[in-house]
Amino acid sequence: MRNMSPQGIKELPKSIEVVLDKPFDGLFGDTAELRVLQEIVADPYSNYTHRELMDLTGLSDPSVRRGIRVLIDHGIIRNLSSARRSPLYRADLDSKKLTALTFLSYASLDERTGSKSMDDAVRHYCDYIPLNMDVLPLAEGTNLVRYKFPSYGQVISQAGRSCAFVGEA
Amino acid sequence: MAEEDVYRLRAKFLGWLKRNGGAKHLTTCEKKLRHLGLEVDSTIGLWKQDKVTIVFSRGDKVVWIKDIEWAYEWAKMYDVEIPHHAQSQHVFTKK
Numbered sequence: 001m002r003n004m005s006p007q008g009i010k011e012l013p014k015s016i017e018v019v020l021d022k023p024f025d026g027l028f029g030d031t032a033e034l035r036v037l038q039e040i041v042a043d044p045y046s047n048y049t050h051r052e053l054m055d056l057t058g059l060s061d062p063s064v065r066r067g068i069r070v071l072i073d074h075g076i077i078r079n080l081s082s083a084r085r086s087p088l089y090r091a092d093l094d095s096k097k098l099t100a101l102t103f104l105s106y107a108s109l110d111e112r113t114g115s116k117s118m119d120d121a122v123r124h125y126c127d128y129i130p131l132n133m134d135v136l137p138l139a140e141g142t143n144l145v146r147y148k149f150p151s152y153g154q155v156i157s158q159a160g161r162s163c164a165f166v167g168e169a
Numbered sequence: 170m171a172e173e174d175v176y177r178l179r180a181k182f183l184g185w186l187k188r189n190g191g192a193k194h195l196t197t198c199e200k201k202l203r204h205l206g207l208e209v210d211s212t213i214g215l216w217k218q219d220k221v222t223i224v225f226s227r228g229d230k231v232v233w234i235k236d237i238e239w240a241y242e243w244a245k246m247y248d249v250e251i252p253h254h255a256q257s258q259h260v261f262t263k264k
Contacts, residue, residue: 042188115237
């Protein structure tokens with residue numbers, strides 16, 4: 001591993017050190033369930049075996065089992081495997097609790113570091129356009145489009161940007 | 170399933186570190202990198218020290234994201250910043 005540069009910061013800032021390895025900055029305490037939850041929230045895009053979750057969280061078999069049960073009950077993770085003896089877990093990206101907890105992790109980071117991660121994430125989340133809508137060109141020669149949402153109405157925007165609501169469908 | 174692009178895996182690691190408060194013990198990072206199928210030296214050692222660096226905390230080595238904005242750009246580029254419905258459709262129909 002590389003060496004520290006002589007002029008570089010060698011010690012972790014105290015504001016970060018106090019929350020190091022605490023799930024959600026210690027806001028809810030530090031239980032086995034929270035450690036499993038933090039791991040899933042931190043990377044909801046990977047698959048996890050039971051053993052991998054034990055390795056990543058440093059928890060025992062029964063603790064991970066308990067944590068998984070809670071997360072499945074809350075719809076935050078699903079078991080992708082049909083084989084009973086070798087479950088494979090993945091975050092349910094439809095889970096609003098998962099999204100809210102992701103925002104929470106950014107909020108905690110921002111309040112300690114002054115970063116704007118939560119604002120960026122909210123903007124990114126709102127920029128997302130549902131796949132099941134019609135996108136109609138509004139005027140030739142411009143990149144303005146009309147998004148027709150089946151249940152919300154219509155919005156007009158530049159393609160791929162945040163939308164402004166303009167009226168009922 | 171096709172193998173994931175190494176750059177996307179690096180973006181996932183940065184996202185993981187960021188959502189863990191921006192810093193994590195090196196030993197824990199090594200576990201996560203192994204989980205993602207990445208190597209420590211060719212990942213953390215690759216980035217400039219003003220972006221991601223290794224510092225000390227009570228005698229232990231800690232990996233710390235110094236440039237949060239830079240990490241955000243990585244995560245945004247590979248769409249691993251915030252979970253949303255479209256990703257879910259992609260994931261669960263891909264199986």
